[in-house]
Amino acid sequence: MVAATVTELDTRRDEKQSARPGGSTVRASIDAFLDTPKVKGNPNTLRAYAGVLDRTAELIGAGRRLAGVEDGEVADALDELWGEAKPATWNRNRAAVGSWLAWCAGKQHWAAPALPATAERRREGNDDTKAVSRSRIDRLCRRRDVPLREKTLWRMLYESASRASAVLALNVEDLDLPNKQAKITAKGGDTMWITWGTDTAHLLPRLIAGRESGPLFLSEHRPGPHRKATTYPEDICRETGRARLGYDRARILLGHYGDGLRLHQLRHSSATHLGDANTSANVIMAKTGHKSLRSVQRYVKPGLAAVHQATEKLSSPRRRG
Structure with a gap:
């Protein structure tokens, strides 16, 4: 053979x-x-x-x-x-x-x-200006030329300190509106509660507009035949026929209206502002979903306003104020 x-x-x-x-x-x-x-x-x-x-x-x-x-x-x-x-x-x-x-x-x-x-993997430089002021976020969300959907998303990202991917994955039926909370699937597959404040609570009913189920944040238009065929059925709203808003589109819109602001900066700013307000690390961990103090310390460090305030303590008493 x-x-x-x-x-x-x-x-x-x-x-x-x-x-x-x-x-x-x-x-x-x-x-x-x-x-x-x-x-x-x-x-x-x-x-x-x-x-x-x-x-x-x-x-x-x-x-x-x-x-x-x-x-x-x-x-x-x-x-x-x-x-x-x-x-x-x-x-x-x-x-x-x-x-x-x-x-x-x-x-x-x-x-x-x-x-x-x-x-190869590219080096990501550290950005010490990642946290932005609360006033900048407020001004952005009050602009008349910003659509309701974007205002609601940005408010929720800031007030919940949650990852954008998790918030964009929310469905209407996931929301507990009276208690200002919702269950999300966090990084690693864990389930956790996120909470939001009064500003987000005022916007959500207008965004939902009576819908009882389906993606919370919807795209502007109905998907074409090709996109519809490649989109998971649960990512299309049965009432409107519109698809779930994608991360890339949300990122582009924030960059456009927010003069280069990035989605993750809203989460980072939230954690930083909580740290500036002397919120305990354990509470910040519970809110952001981080699993270690080291991870929290990476995000929660004094913002520029806190640094300015501390700097003033070094001035002569007669020159303060």
């Missing part, structure tokens, strides 16, 4: 791999990855990963065999999609693609491309 050639062995290996569920195409492998408990167990994670991987698949070819995709093609797709994005956005989306490919190769033992060295 003649020994099989290298080419024949490669062919058999590819046929065996193609026969395995999820190993045949880029699309099938992504679907299998998104169906893992770690991903689908948290709706925020699932939504974020699906958005990144769907866009990546469109560029490299959803119907192609995963084994046939080169490392450089993955790098090219990342560069085309997010090459001009800020380091934090690049790193977040790069990590999602890397997690998918590592799972394919490490857990399923499928032949898959890897993230090349050219698609």
